[in-house]
Amino acid sequence: xxVRSFGIxxxxxxxxxxxxxxxxxxxxxxxxxxIASPSTFTGACxxxxxxxxxxxxxxxxxxxxxxxxxxxGAKTGDKVVHxxxxxxxVYVVTDRWQLGAKGQHHQVWEKLVVASGDTKAESNQAxxxxxxx
Numbered sequence: 372x373x374v375r376s377f378g379i380x381x382x383x384x385x386x387x388x389x390x391x392x393x394x395x396x397x398x399x400x401x402x403x404x405x406i407a408s409p410s411t412f413t414g415a416c417x418x419x420x421x422x423x424x425x426x427x428x429x430x431x432x433x434x435x436x437x438x439x440x441x442x443x444g445a446k447t448g449d450k451v452v453h454x455x456x457x458x459x460x461v462y463v464v465t466d467r468w469q470l471g472a473k474g475q476h477h478q479v480w481e482k483l484v485v486a487s488g489d490t491k492a493e494s495n496q497a498x499x500x501x502x503x504x
Contacts, residue, residue, distance in 0.1 A: 398490055399435070401427030405483045405494040416471035416503035424483035424494055426462045428454050435487040439466040442480045442496075471503040 405424045412418040422439065433454045439447045452462055464483065471477055479501065483494035 398492065399428060399430045399433050399487045400485060400490065400492050401429050403427070403483060403485060403492055403494040405481065405497040407481065407497040407499040410498065411500050413502040414504055416473060416475065416501070417469045418471045418501045418503065420468045420470070420479075420499050420501070422466045422468065422481045422483075422497055424464045424466075426452075426464065426483070426485055428460050428462065430454075431456060431460070433487055435485050437464055437483060437485045439481050439483055441468065442478075471501045473503055475501070475503045477501040 403424065403426050405422055408421045408423065412420070424437070424439075426435070426437065428435070431454045435452050435454070436449045437452065438449050447466060450464070452464075454460060454462070466481060468479070468481065470479070477500070478498065480496040480498045482496045485492050
């Protein structure tokens with residue numbers, strides 16, 4: 372019985388190894404992160420927020436498009452990056468958002484969306500809180 376069970380386990384492991392790898396394992400992108408600066412603002416408005424994204428690429432050469440999406444529904448136009456350097460590169464992309472007027476309070480976010488070929492990926496949502504005096 373033990374030998375038969377062991378044989379079944381080996382067959383199952385071989386079948387799993389033969390399955391195609393997921394698209395994520397073949398993604399041209401590594402980590403995609405976004406931070407807001409400042410993440411908290413209190414003062415005279417309008418506030419000037421800066422969002423900095425980092426796109427780690429796994430392959431070269433390649434081309435990818437990116438844009439930013441905001442909590443208010445706005446979306447920037449697509450921009451194109453041509454990757455020509457070796458693997459492991461990190462590309463820094465930025466967006467700026469000016470908002471708020473006296474007496475207003477806002478909790479906002481942005482995310483970075485990247486695409487290359489059929490692969491699309493998103494960053495975290497980078498949040499900011501704005502309190503206007």
